[in-house]
Amino acid sequence: MTSSETKSVRAGYGYALGAYSLWGFMPLYFVALAPASSLEILAWRIVLSLVFCVLILLATGHLQRALAVLRDRRSALLTAAAGVLILANWGIFVYATQTGHVMDAALGYFINPLVTALLGVFILRERLRTAQWVALALGVVAVTVLVVGYGEFPWISVGLAFSFGFYGLVKKGLGQMPALTGLTLETVWVTPLAVGLLIWIALTDGLAVTSEGAGLVMLMSLAGAVTSIPLLLFASAARRLPLATVGLLQYLNPILQALVGIFILMEPMPIERWWGFAIIVVALGVFIGDALKTRGLTGR
Structure with a gap:
């Protein structure tokens, strides 16, 4: 590995840790927006994220260059796909935090690295070692325990994970596209839907930002930065690290979310949830232990 490649990998680790740390504490932000509905928060996240990204591109003089990417059909399709996927992810996550399911969201992000590793294997043809396969199998067992013990399919967790x-897979396919350009184009595709949602809410129940006071307006105005910054960090990490490594590091996010859910938001933890989380933690231990062992053998 060359010196420049080593620096790129180190930067990737820094970006990933920054993204996952910010996501770990994000439930507290959305709980603070509680007067607004999940749909209103989702719509504002999209619109304000686009505004945030466009302002940065204008300030750096890169807006025209970013929009020019849409002339390439492959890039246009991939950014549209990424926009739809992140729209789904944002919507599920906001709903989870607004309805007292932060622990379900945390479980989803515990499962996500296993999903990411599977996608790396079956689509990108990345190879997993025996221990990593064991970790994946344990993840399947954990979901099964939750389904059987909890009495219903954990759709929030599975929806977030997939x-x-x-x-992440689509972002990998975009290659070296600048993170800010990618996020801008993703939000461009879904902004019409977000604007339509805001108009519909305004005409029916009314927008919370127009009726709940200046405090909510100030908090909501931060949605663009709160949403965009960790995504930009994640995109930068995904371009510099193997997909399996990105998945492994992501465990920091659900660990922090679980701590927030248990000790700050005081969400209930029935026995089946403890068992499911315990099995996932074992899978995490196997995954990390194998990674550390391999790193020691290779000297990297």
Whole structure:
């Protein structure tokens, strides 16, 4: 590995840790927006993220260059796919935080690295070692335990895991596209839907930002930055690290979310949820232990 490649990998680790740390504490932000509905928050996230990205592109003089990417059919299709996937992920996550399911969201992001690793194997032809396959199998067992013990399919957890797993895969397919350009184009595709949602909410129940006072307006105005910054960090990490490594590092996110859910938001933890989380933690231990062992053998 050359010196420049080593620096790129190190930067990738830094970007990934920054993204996952910010996501770990993000439930607290959306809980603070509680007067607004999940749909209104989702719509504002999209619109304000686009505004945030466009302002940065204008300030750096790169807006025209970013929009020019849409002339390439492959890039246009991939950014559209990424936009749909991140829209689904955002919507599920906001709903989870607004309805007292932060622990379900945390479980989803515990499962996501396993989904990411599977996508790397079956679509990108990345190879997994025996220990990594064991970790994946344990993840399947954990979901099964939750389904059987909890009495219903954990659709929030699985929805988050697969939507973000495929999002990471699409971002990998965009190659060296600048992170800011990618996020801008993704939000461009879904902004019409977001604007339509805001108009519909305004005409029916009314927008919370127009009726709940200046405090909510100020908090909501941060949605663009709160949403965009960790995504930009994640995109930068995905371009510099193997997909399996990106998935492994993501465990920091659900660990922090679980701590927030248990100790700050005081969500209930029935026994089946403890068992499911315990099995996932074992899978995490196997995954990390194998990674550390391999790194020691290779000297990397």
